[in-house]
Amino acid sequence: MAETKTITLELFRYHPETDSEPRFQSYEVPYDEDWVVLDAINWIKDYVDGSVTHRWSCRMGVCGSCGMMVNGEPKLTCAAFLKNYYPFPIKVEPLVNFPVERDLVVDMEGFMDKLQDVKPYIIRDDVNDTSGGEYLQTPAELAQYKQYSMCINCMLCYSACPVVGHEDDFLGPAALALGHRYNKDSRDQGRTERLEVMLSSEAMWGCTFVGECTVVCPKHVDPAGAIQQAKAMGAQEYFKRFVMPKGAGATKGAGA
């Protein structure tokens, strides 16, 4: 019988109840070329060490749960195939720029607050009145924001972003892209109040346009492009509000 191939996973371990600092633990895992890193972690948890702790669910790249650092890069572990690393060891760590709760699980409360901050919903008075049928939106209008609506909240972009790491109040790529998604939606009338939040702090201006967020995004959302466009939109809004006569520039009605 042929010898079973294996691959080594080095997992970041940290338990808040027992560990004063993190450590790494190595596991030998059977190698299967169809397996992704997540399958290997699940195998360890199931058959070797039930205390290994991570998040996952859909295993098809859409629920956004299983983002981790794989050999130093932020990845969805359900889309990171072992065959792309074999025969070398794979080091798996929690997403950087987030506090660690336990092992590979990070604290995402701050991220959730930032999503809420950008008012990610349609703002207009008749939003609950369905009597007139659907709001019309042409395919071209849909295309204005569609790309920015594809974010799965996996937070890889926060781990890639050099600003997130040292500016706590930076809303960050995913939240800004989401705010921009609603600003670009022809059905929305809340751009002014949303931009107020997006532009209020050092937040958005803190983005140095490194573009790492766009590079690591598994869903091609292009947060860097969204932030750049939002900055331009913000400058325009500023101009309208303070330079134009009062009221002339209010963005009511269908968006541009």
Next chain:
Amino acid sequence: MSHVSSHHHDVVIIGGGGAGLRAAIAIAEENPAFSVACVSKVYPMRSHTVTAEGGAAAVIKDNDSLEDHIYDTVSGADWLADQDAVEYFVNRAPEEMIQLEHWGCPWSRRPDGTVQVRPFGGMKIERTWFAADKTGFHMLHSLFQTTLKYGNIVRYDEHFATKLLLDDEGRCRGCAAIELRTGTVRAVLGKSVIICTGGAGKAFPFTTNGAIKTGDGMAMAYRAGVALKDMEFIQYHPTGLPGTGILITEASRGEGGILVNRDGRRYLQDYDLGQPLEVDDPRHPQTRTMELGPRDKLSQCFIKEMWAGRTIETKDGHVVHLDLRHLGEKKIDKRIPFVRELARSYAGIDPVYQPIPVRPVVHYVMGGIDVDSDSATNIPGLYAAGECACVSINGANRLGSNSLTELLVFGGQAGTHAARFAMDHPDYDVSALLAQAGDERDRIRRTYFSSPGKSGGERIAVLRKELHDSMEEGAGIYRDADSLEATCNKIAELWERYANVALDDHTNSFNTELTAALELSSLLDVAQSMAHSAVERTESRGSHQRLDHPERNDDDFLAHSLAFHREDGSAPRIEYRPVTITKWPPGARTYGADSGLKRE
């Protein structure tokens, strides 16, 4: 005994997927002074609604009618759906879909800006609204983002509910839940409760369902005394990727994809599903015909092809081919881009140039928590909606694109009714509920943390795998008395061994080995109700196909099965309740070009 922390709200929702979030908004709108708790074992946008692809059904075209949607649903259900509920569902569907459109869902559009619809299996007219092929993703995120504007929706993210709490008068007043971050058991209390925890595909080894779909809410209601209804009806989706079970949406056939066997033959024509048209015929694909037949029949055809030796053998089992090549790159990228992404990543093939290998895969549980057409259970103050519930609009076979709409229609309805119940029954005795939550905390510690650990106990993954193998072997697409009996016996054995489950991890913080053990107990309960309900139903209907009883038997089984829980490990008691038939008497279930509603 130390104190269990209590958290007081007006309505408690368990589950933060499509149905739970829709319910939350309905309550927040019904009574803005109400506080709504949303308890979810994951952050809401991780919920399994996120993976739904193809679309959501609601009549919108001028040439369509509510009656056609009703008839398609009732006949698709093999007449096991309650027709009053289906009527309510179909009538409410368009308004709910428009409401979600107003809340920002990026529906695909026609050039004039109106909503675009596509054909779907078993539906006579195109009525499936879609957002490319990530419809569930967009619906879930639109709903979740919309909830963020309501200050009165309070989320308990990553809280694992383990038990319903009932007051002295037998009303449901909340749940005990483990806060994952700390391991603390909390009592989340309210004047009424809605369960929206999704399905239980993880009772099977090969499923489109995510890891979280372990039937926890079904099991909680079942243990509290609510019947699980029609649990023998389990939907196999005909087109999953071999190996992973990743779903390739029915929309790929709605857009014109075809299924062929090892000889390149469109084999569905050999099974009373109508005659194929050439793929370049402008009338292709025809509704209720061939590849647009219902899921139960298409999955059964696959098995018959396999038995006849006409499928293709791979290292991940037998497959047939889903061929999309004639659609061309442009259409594939526009209408079903996620199919291309998934096939490339997980099957290593590009559907623009190669056919996709597919096989049937467990996808959906038609059965669930027994609720009436107001989404209410037999426990006052307890409601359920979404896949965990069984109204029933899905009967013996759900039509593709009805379940996403069901989340909205019945999630909203459950929210409204639970809010009204809370207004009418404001007072309850907190101390009794806290005592129950304390008992539940002690039970969890005693059951899972007092075992000796690694020395000789049962491993969760081992028991789970044996359950999986037994369900696939005995309770799959085709069953008989012997295969089901073997599965029932296996589950009884697994319950005995479950008492010896040993965890490696006895700590509090984010103990996902503990939650896996709790999930396994849910799966055992749910699987047991499935297998025993299937034993008792000695007929074949929809997705429940008995080799030893191949015919439908309306005289004895035009009725819902109701499985009642006894103590852990014993077989449930099975009863029956007649199906509600209003205007559409049971008839022959036919597919093919001239099938569907016949008008006088």
